[in-house]
Amino acid sequence: MADVTTPEWVKHAVFYQIFPDRFAKSATLTKPHNLEPWDSDPTTYGYKGGDLLGVVEHLDYLQELGVTALYFNPIFQSASNHRYHTHDYLQVDPLLGGNTAFATLLGECKRRNLRIVLDGVFNHASRGFFQFNDILENGAASPWLDWFFFDAHPANAYDHNRPPGYKAWVGLHALPKFNTDNPQVREFLMQVGEHWVRQGIDGWRLDVAEEIITLGFWQEFRQRIKAINPEAYIVAEIWHESQQWLQGDQFDAVMNYPLTEALISFAIGHRLQQEQIGDRGYFPQPGISGSTFADKLDRLLSLYPWPIQLAQLNLLDSHDTARFLTLAGGDLASMELATLLLFTLPGAPSIYYGDEIGLTGGRTDAAARTTFPWEHPERWNQALLAFYKQMIALRQSQSALQTGTYQRVYADDAVYAFARTLGDMTLLIAVNVGDQTHRVQLPLAHLIVEAMLGTLLYGSCEDVVVDGSTLTLTLSARSGVVLGP
Numbered sequence: 001m002a003d004v005t006t007p008e009w010v011k012h013a014v015f016y017q018i019f020p021d022r023f024a025k026s027a028t029l030t031k032p033h034n035l036e037p038w039d040s041d042p043t044t045y046g047y048k049g050g051d052l053l054g055v056v057e058h059l060d061y062l063q064e065l066g067v068t069a070l071y072f073n074p075i076f077q078s079a080s081n082h083r084y085h086t087h088d089y090l091q092v093d094p095l096l097g098g099n100t101a102f103a104t105l106l107g108e109c110k111r112r113n114l115r116i117v118l119d120g121v122f123n124h125a126s127r128g129f130f131q132f133n134d135i136l137e138n139g140a141a142s143p144w145l146d147w148f149f150f151d152a153h154p155a156n157a158y159d160h161n162r163p164p165g166y167k168a169w170v171g172l173h174a175l176p177k178f179n180t181d182n183p184q185v186r187e188f189l190m191q192v193g194e195h196w197v198r199q200g201i202d203g204w205r206l207d208v209a210e211e212i213i214t215l216g217f218w219q220e221f222r223q224r225i226k227a228i229n230p231e232a233y234i235v236a237e238i239w240h241e242s243q244q245w246l247q248g249d250q251f252d253a254v255m256n257y258p259l260t261e262a263l264i265s266f267a268i269g270h271r272l273q274q275e276q277i278g279d280r281g282y283f284p285q286p287g288i289s290g291s292t293f294a295d296k297l298d299r300l301l302s303l304y305p306w307p308i309q310l311a312q313l314n315l316l317d318s319h320d321t322a323r324f325l326t327l328a329g330g331d332l333a334s335m336e337l338a339t340l341l342l343f344t345l346p347g348a349p350s351i352y353y354g355d356e357i358g359l360t361g362g363r364t365d366a367a368a369r370t371t372f373p374w375e376h377p378e379r380w381n382q383a384l385l386a387f388y389k390q391m392i393a394l395r396q397s398q399s400a401l402q403t404g405t406y407q408r409v410y411a412d413d414a415v416y417a418f419a420r421t422l423g424d425m426t427l428l429i430a431v432n433v434g435d436q437t438h439r440v441q442l443p444l445a446h447l448i449v450e451a452m453l454g455t456l457l458y459g460s461c462e463d464v465v466v467d468g469s470t471l472t473l474t475l476s477a478r479s480g481v482v483l484g485p
Contacts, residue, residue: 004248006311007203007231009069009115012402014343014392015350016067019319020074020096021047021081022371023353024054029097039373042366047081050371052092052101056108058374065356065385066392069115069348071205073319075102078126082319082365084119084207085126085174089192106200115202117233122189123211124168124175127157132176147185148176169208180214190224197225203233205255205313210238210245218250235313239281246304253311256347257282258300260315266293266416267338268328269433276322278363284327290416290433294408297418301346301406310403312347316355322363324355332358333478336387337431340458340480343391344420344429346406356388357381394458394482400425410442415475417442427457430473431480437462442471458482 025031025038029051036046052075062070074083077091092102109116125132131144139153152165157173169175178185193204204225212218225232236245239257246254264272264284272286288296301309316324316338328334335355342349353359354372358381361367373379395401404422411417414434420427432438444466456464459481462474475481 004305004307006252006307007233009202009231010233010252010348011310012396013069013115013348014067014395015069015071015117015313015348016062016065017071017315017318017350017352018055018073019050019353019369020052020055020072020083021050022369023050024058024372024374025049026051026053026057026097029053029101031095038371039376042370044366045081047095048371049095051096052105053097056101056105059108059112059114063112063114064389066389066396067351068113069117069202070109071117071313071350072119074119074121074207079128080126080174082369084121085128086121087126087128088130090195110200115233116200117203117205117235118196118201119207120193120204121207122178122180122192123208124177127174127176129176146179146182148179169211177211180212180217186214186217186220190221193221193225194228197228197232202229202231203235203252206234206236206251209236209251210242218245222250233311235311241300241303243303246308248305248308253308253313253347255318256300256312256314258296259312259345259347260284260317260321262288262293262296262300263316263338263341264324264327266290267341267431267433268331268334271329271331271334273322273327273329276327276363278322280321280363282321289413290411290431291413294411294416294418297345297406298408309346310348313350314342314345314347315350315352316342317352317368319352319365319369322368323352323359323361325358326360326362330360332381332384335384337433337478337480339388339391340429340431340482343395344401344427344482345418346420349395351388356385358384390458398425398427398457398484400427410440412438412440414438415440417473425485428471428483429480430475430483432475432477435477437474437476439472439474442473444469444471455484456481457484 031049035049038048075092075096076086077088077093078085092099131147134144135142149167155165156162164173167177180186234251235253236251238254242254245251261282261284265288269287325335361370400420400422404420407419409417409419415432415438417430461481465472
C-alpha cells in the first residue's frame, strides 16, 4: 500500500469519452450504403457511420474545449455499432477506417499532446471471433473448444428462445465468455493489451473487469502493461466500491459511479426523473441533503490510497446511462452545479461527448448514444458550452484542484462546502442546491486566512464577510462559487 503509484498525467487530465459510431463522420472515407441518416433517431442495430478520421477532423474543437485525453468506446472489428462484440482484437473496424485511420488519429493526438485510452473487452468475445466461430462450425471437434465454456453441441448461437449452450455474458448469445483459466486464452489477451500499448496508446479502460476472476489475471496484466509504459492508465468498469481491486496491484482506478450516483442525487434533487435511471449499476435517489452528500464523499475518499483517489475517472454519465440533462428534466442549473463539483473534487473529470452542448438521451442504449449535431450548431447550447470551457480552464489553471488535498468545511440541508489545498494555496468551493438564498457561516480554522480570499474564481456571491475564524457567504439559489487567492 505504501508503494501505490498511479500515472501522473491522469491527475492533471480532463477526459472526453467518444462513442465512435456517433461522434463524427469523415467524407474522406468510403462507406457501405446501408447507413442510417446521421440526424435520425438511433436504433439498436443500425450504424450511423462515425469514424476515426471524423474525430481527427474535430480535434481542434476538442482542444479548444480544453480536454487533454480521449477515452474511446471499442474500436476493434465487430458486428455491432457499439463494438463490444469483438471479432478481431488486432484490427480496427473497417467502418472506422481500419488500422490506417487509427494510426493517423494516434499520430495527430501525439502531435497535440492528447492522450488516448481504448476500451478493452477481455471478459467475452463474439460469435464472429475466429476461435469461437470454429467451434460453431466444428462442434466438439474444434481445437479451440476449451477457449470457452460449452455444455451442449451443437451450440445454439442465434435462437434467443433457447439457452445458448455455452457460458455468455449475462446470458446473451452474442457474447461468449472467455475461459481465462486457459493459459492460451490468458496469454492471447495479455498480448492484445501489450500490442496496443506498444502502438502508442496511453491506457486501457477494462469492460466488466470484475467478471474475470482468474487468480492473478489482472495483477499480471498490470505488470505487463506497466513494463512497456509505466505511465499507462489502467481503469476498470466497476460500478460499486472496489477495495479489492484498488490496492495498487491491479487497476489504477475505476469509473467512479458511486460519485456519479451522489452527484445526481444532490445536484438534481427532487427534479430527478427516476424512470430514466433504468436497470443500471447505480442507484441515484431523488434528493439528498448537503450533509448526506458530504458523508458519502467522506466514505468514498476513505476507501482507497490517495494516489488512486486522484486518478479516479469521475463522470456524470456515460454510454451506459441516461444523460445527466435528461435525468435532470432539462434543468441546466442542476447540470452546472454537478459539473462544478465534478471539476473541483479529487479525481479526473470525464465528459461524455455532447454533454457540453446539451445533448439529451434517456435510459435505453440507443437514446443515450445519439449523434453529435455538427451540421446544426443552432441546436447547441452555447451558454452551456461556454460554462464547460470555464470549468475546464479553472481546473487546469489551479493545481490545487488537480492534486490538492480535500477537506470538508461545511454541510447542511442545501449547502455543501469543501477546500482543496496544495502547499500554501487553498481554494474554497461552496454550492447551494436549494431553491432559496442561503446565508451560511463557514468555520475557517487553519484552512483559509483572510488574505487568501481576494478572488472570486467562479460564480457570484451576494456578500463575503470574514470575521476572525468565520467566513460568512450569501449564496443565491441553485448556485456555486470558488474562492481563491
